[in-house]
Amino acid sequence: MNENDLKHIIEATLLAAGRPVTTQQLLDLFDERERPTKDQLNAALALLAADYAERGIELIEVASGWRIQVRPRVADTVSRLWQERPARYSRALLETLALVAYRQPITRSEIEEIRGVSISSTIMRTLQERNWIRVVGHREVPGRPELLGTTREFLDYFGLKSLDQLPTLAELKDVETIGVQLELPAGEAQPASGEEGEGAESTAATGAQDGAADAASEVEGMEDSELLADAAGEEDTDADADDDSERSPTMVASSEDEATIEVREPERD
Numbered sequence: 001m002n003e004n005d006l007k008h009i010i011e012a013t014l015l016a017a018g019r020p021v022t023t024q025q026l027l028d029l030f031d032e033r034e035r036p037t038k039d040q041l042n043a044a045l046a047l048l049a050a051d052y053a054e055r056g057i058e059l060i061e062v063a064s065g066w067r068i069q070v071r072p073r074v075a076d077t078v079s080r081l082w083q084e085r086p087a088r089y090s091r092a093l094l095e096t097l098a099l100v101a102y103r104q105p106i107t108r109s110e111i112e113e114i115r116g117v118s119i120s121s122t123i124m125r126t127l128q129e130r131n132w133i134r135v136v137g138h139r140e141v142p143g144r145p146e147l148l149g150t151t152r153e154f155l156d157y158f159g160l161k162s163l164d165q166l167p168t169l170a171e172l173k174d175v176e177t178i179g180v181q182l183e184l185p186a187g188e189a190q191p192a193s194g195e196e197g198e199g200a201e202s203t204a205a206t207g208a209q210d211g212a213a214d215a216a217s218e219v220e221g222m223e224d225s226e227l228l229a230d231a232a233g234e235e236d237t238d239a240d241a242d243d244d245s246e247r248s249p250t251m252v253a254s255s256e257d258e259a260t261i262e263v264r265e266p267e268r269d
Helices: 003-017 023-027 038-051 072-081 091-103 108-115 121-129 152-157 194-247 255-259
Strands: 057-062 065-070 133-138 146-150
Touching: 003 038, 003 065, 023 038, 023 065, 038 057, 065 072, 091 108, 091 121, 091 146, 108 146, 121 133
Parallel strands: none
Antiparallel strands: 057 065, 133 146
């Protein structure tokens, strides 16, 4: 079997499967007499990946095997085939998932200690229903808390072959950039978690208290300013009155002055 025929069989298999297919599963498709070697299969996979280099699809290897997928640069346009827009995950869920991915194995209490808030049951249930985290053991301390880790499905969803392909913390500017589109499937709206509600209420209450304090300070400042202005006005009025009394002489008409006034008529020729 030549490389082109092998490449076409691999391409048809991956498109028909609709899921990742391992190298061994591809080899098992052939009879023992026609079965290619592992090197021949890898060479055909490399040729297929090269064919897709300038196209809107790509061939990648994830944790569960090989798959053909839409390239990220055209994913937004292709997603318009689905009328319903998927709901995005909450920031609290992404932070929890990132801690499990980077610090695994990790206990729930350790996650809560790092984040500074308790994890809502909704977040844990969503991560487990998506099969992104699982219990990998128990810590040998009193109470033996569960140790959490990521799953193969987590790697497949984010297009990773292994945890070594996770971006380094230095490369992450924000927790929301840990992988490709972090969206729920259509129809799975994210319910509001108690944790976020409590945080919002706390923030609102704090903001209200701060606003009231600021308003009180402004009113008090305005009253003080008005008092100072009134006091200054009274001082200015008194000072003006004193100045007027010093500068303006009192004109008093006496009877003697009136008597000395003579009225002269103009002389006639």
